[in-house]
Amino acid sequence: MPYEAELAHALLTVTRATLLTRRVFTSSTKGTLSKTDTSPVTIGDFGAQALIISSLRHAFPNDAIIAEEESSSLASNPTLTSEILSLVSSTSLSPEEEARLGGSIKDESQLLSLLDMGKSTGGPSGRVWALDPIDGTKGFLRGGQYAVCLALIEDGDVKVGVLGCPNLPLSDTAPLPTSAPDPDDASTGVLFSATLGGGASSRPLTHTSSKPQTDGVKTIHMHSLQPDNIPNATFCESVEAAHSSHSDSSAIAELLHIPLSQSVRMDSQAKYGSIARGAGDIYLRLPVPGKGYVEKIWDHAAGDLIVREAGGVVTDARGQNLDFGRGRRLEGNTGVVAAPQGVHDVVIKAVREVLEGKKDVDR
Ligand SMILES: Nc1ncnc2c1ncn2[C@@H]1O[C@H](COP(=O)(O)O)[C@@H](OP(=O)(O)O)[C@H]1O
Numbered sequence: 001m002p003y004e005a006e007l008a009h010a011l012l013t014v015t016r017a018t019l020l021t022r023r024v025f026t027s028s029t030k031g032t033l034s035k036t037d038t039s040p041v042t043i044g045d046f047g048a049q050a051l052i053i054s055s056l057r058h059a060f061p062n063d064a065i066i067a068e069e070e071s072s073s074l075a076s077n078p079t080l081t082s083e084i085l086s087l088v089s090s091t092s093l094s095p096e097e098e099a100r101l102g103g104s105i106k107d108e109s110q111l112l113s114l115l116d117m118g119k120s121t122g123g124p125s126g127r128v129w130a131l132d133p134i135d136g137t138k139g140f141l142r143g144g145q146y147a148v149c150l151a152l153i154e155d156g157d158v159k160v161g162v163l164g165c166p167n168l169p170l171s172d173t174a175p176l177p178t179s180a181p182d183p184d185d186a187s188t189g190v191l192f193s194a195t196l197g198g199g200a201s202s203r204p205l206t207h208t209s210s211k212p213q214t215d216g217v218k219t220i221h222m223h224s225l226q227p228d229n230i231p232n233a234t235f236c237e238s239v240e241a242a243h244s245s246h247s248d249s250s251a252i253a254e255l256l257h258i259p260l261s262q263s264v265r266m267d268s269q270a271k272y273g274s275i276a277r278g279a280g281d282i283y284l285r286l287p288v289p290g291k292g293y294v295e296k297i298w299d300h301a302a303g304d305l306i307v308r309e310a311g312g313v314v315t316d317a318r319g320q321n322l323d324f325g326r327g328r329r330l331e332g333n334t335g336v337v338a339a340p341q342g343v344h345d346v347v348i349k350a351v352r353e354v355l356e357g358k359k360d361v362d363r
Pocket residue numbers: 039068132134135136137138139237238239240242243244266267268269288291293296299
């Protein structure tokens with residue numbers, strides 16, 4: 001299977017990092033800092049990023065890396081740096097698995113330099129890994145959903161995608177969660193993955209060295225929805241109204257005769273994983289008027305491939321494919337609309353009607 005080695009590595013390194021973030025999630029102090037753009041970052045984000053970059057440098061030393069965080073956000077904070085080092089030093093993987101990932105991080109200076117190895121500018125050619133160590137940091141802090149996200153992009157196309165979603169139900173048939181997860185619940189925690197042309201899968205996040213990662217793997221599919229059934233569809237969107245316009249999504253739902261009670265708000269790329277396994281149908285991310293925000297590739301690369309491999313279509317709000325070959329951001333796109341193949345056209349038509357109807361007013 002093409003990209004077998006990359007997928008196996010991505011699954012293991014995302015597992016190790018997600019288990020680290022789970023330890024921070026359940027701890028009372030998360031070492032939260034505010035970045036220059038006022039968005040939050042925690043010792044969980046830094047720890048997961050350092051561990052994943054360290055393993056990628058070990059296994060694929062010639063590949064470029066684009067990652068969200070950088071050491072300057074730590075603002076030379078020695079207390080937090082040493083907390084992160086102790087966090088990355090404790091592992092629940094076996095010695096063999098640790099060896100596959102290149103082992104642990106030695107000291108603070110190695111930790112800081114690893115954090116800064118994700119500054120590639122990307123572009124249309126070559127191999128680049130896109131890493132979001134915690135997507136949905138606000139959800140992570142609120143006790144909601146978050147995801148550890150890693151994708152391999154080659155010549156602008158996503159070839160491998162893995163999402164670690166520790167707070168989603170393990171069961172593919174469980175409904176979209178609407179309340180805060182119970183981190184002690186053994187039926188919580190799932191990994192989603194896909195390779196281009198190889199389909200999409202889910203598997204339990206619960207990891208012990210005696211339980212290989214091939215245990216419990218299931219192929220996942222989106223619901224096969226047809227236009228007549230759209231009023232029965234569930235849609236999901238960001239919890240944060242600043243990240244996706246809630247008023248536009250309500251107008252679109254109304255146009256499609258989808259009751260608002262069928263909308264679920266959740267943080268992170270857990271939305272992509274959820275619709276890919278049929279625990280929801282449509283993901284809307286609608287540009288907030290007047291902001292001119294350009295989406296980051298690490299917020300979408302893994303989820304885009306997982307949904308497409310599960311039988312869905314992912315485009316921006318104008319119906320264009322997401323273009324991951326334009327650098328660190330999705331410079332050619334605005335918003336995201338993901339839906340099953342049978343209804344994506346109809347959803348885009350409604351999205352365009354609502355967004356273009358207000359074009360002269362506020363965008
Ligand atoms: N104004 C904005 N519009 C859209 N997305 C935004 C945004 N400001 C921040 N984001 C992104 O939204 C991501 C979270 O998405 P969601 O709202 O679906 O959970 C954040 O990822 P991080 O949490 O990794 O920083 C961040 O990159």
